[in-house]
Amino acid sequence: MPRSQPRKRATIREVAQATGLSPAAVSYALRGMQVSEETIERVRQAAAELGYEADPIARALASGRTGMIGLLCGSLEDLWQQSLAFGIGRALRDKDRYALILDAAGDPARERTLARQLRDQRVDGLIVQPVDPAAPLWAQLAETLPVVSIGDALIDARTAGEVVFDNRRGVTLALEYLREKGHRRVAVLTPTWSSTPDRPADVHVTAEAERLGLDIDVVTAPHGLAATTKVAGALLDSGARPSAAFCFSDSIAYGVYAAAAELGLRVPDDISVMGYDDHPMSGLLTPGLTSVNWDIDGIVRAAVRLVVAAADGQNRRRRIIQAPELHERGSVGPPS
Amino acid sequence: MPRSQPRKRATIREVAQATGLSPAAVSYALRGMQVSEETIERVRQAAAELGYEADPIARALASGRTGMIGLLCGSLEDLWQQSLAFGIGRALRDKDRYALILDAAGDPARERTLARQLRDQRVDGLIVQPVDPAAPLWAQLAETLPVVSIGDALIDARTAGEVVFDNRRGVTLALEYLREKGHRRVAVLTPTWSSTPDRPADVHVTAEAERLGLDIDVVTAPHGLAATTKVAGALLDSGARPSAAFCFSDSIAYGVYAAAAELGLRVPDDISVMGYDDHPMSGLLTPGLTSVNWDIDGIVRAAVRLVVAAADGQNRRRRIIQAPELHERGSVGPPS
């Protein structure tokens, strides 16, 4: 293993020599602390001439801060989550920080591993869309690191903030709508990673279905359009096809569309489809996918604001509840 | 600015004390170098008991390597590029490295800044989908860092590998197809960031159009579905509506679909649409978007393989040419 490439970058020592100051003074000067305006200017000048910029790694080791925010996604196979990750990445850049994006791929064990790695990387904060909100790790991490959760609140963890989806409301919105349209037998397609016992959203589905007198059939959908299509195909092709499919993400709903197309079934005539997320593409389908909309921009802004504030040492600890709206398009009709 | 949080993690020194060895020996042992099998085992044991894991930051400072690969995307607003980034992130994880994903947002200046930041972060390698392949910076970076480009080859840079899209072929495929279908006047919608002078793809369009006797009208499409829709709307609503639109990414084509829907125009009866990328969603639209397909999995695999090999010190320097295929669906018909 060779030593690192020959680095010709200027170090703080060289700037110190160039200005006749000590390295400490240069360090202070460049961060505008405890030094006279005049030397600050002198140091700036010299630094610019030498093309000096503080080495982020050395700085991280010495100060414990990196400027990076960890972003731990539940499953990036999901298009909506891709958009979310992209949005957060961009919003962080606008605040002169950047995101270290990792993908738990729906696996709680991997989620824990990655969370620890992020902590070891000394991220200044962590945004997580938890697969397993009940993992004890969160409490432990939140002790030493600002953690902001998106989606579900972390259990027993002193987070720096939470952007919680009112899934109870979202589920109610969706199921009541289906009920109104006349559906009784509806398939519920949830992502594989609802493996988490008692995942809040699932609990709400059962409760609401009971309240509304719906006959539901919960099916877990694997990741990826192809895989989802296969599962959806099996469901639609079975003897006991439900009249509607409530998909726990728009990506899953896309799989149902694809399966329906393959089988020559029409949406919503043969099968009604309800999404959850409201991805931009949903409006382009024929018929448009009726979905439960979450304000993605609002979520991005809130999460970034919270994590950056906490990373800067402010103490907010706010819980922001996201209210869903039903975005009605054309994918739900009366049962056939 | 408070000092870093109290870290209770074990350091290499503690492991050294626990085993009665020197820190150096522990360092070697954990990496399986120059030490007896027996002490390796003893050190492993002690490390496990203490919960020791090497601090990535300290390691990076000392060794110059981080295990991270930088991924600099052209514009993550594009859905296909989101998929690409996600795929690369996942493929890197499978190789025990992770991606630091940054988004140039189509801006050459930002691209340069971010590339430099990535280098400063001591990434072990860089995958870039260049906005400006001709920037002199690439040559400079490639001197000290394995750089792999996706899309266009970097000019005059000794890269560690290149996954080049045969855009000439892609353009030919698309335009010949349109020509065959009978189109003469076609609008070409390119991303804003084709600002790069003489961007290869654009050059090919002009040349091919001339060869085929097509009357083309190049329009730059801004980022984001909403913005693209607006531009496309203006185009479709103008007096001189072309019979076909050739979009330089599927994301742009989605904007054309949206605009057509708003104006009550039908694809392909009123306007034919040709995409470029072949995003998974394109098959779900009605009609399906005919697009120029690039083997995204192959691209991901090739880029990751090249960059990881180079980061591990191997010397490949291969140029892999990606050949496109026309994926015919239903969005191109005869001119109205």
Place this chain on the structure above:
DNA sequence: ACGGTTCACTGATTCGATTCAGTGAACCGC
């Protein structure tokens, strides 16, 4: 004019590893 405070800055230490240049012991062949 004198103790006290502030200011601008310095030298040494620290962060937590990796790596270089040994060092003493064991082992080798002849």
Place this chain on the structure above:
DNA sequence: GCGGTTCACTGAATCGAATCAGTGAACCGT
């Protein structure tokens, strides 16, 4: 049994900053 290797390991230096505990000078009010 003697020079030469190899082996297993150590101590010190290094990476490039941030930070702590001063230090001398200027300045303050009384």
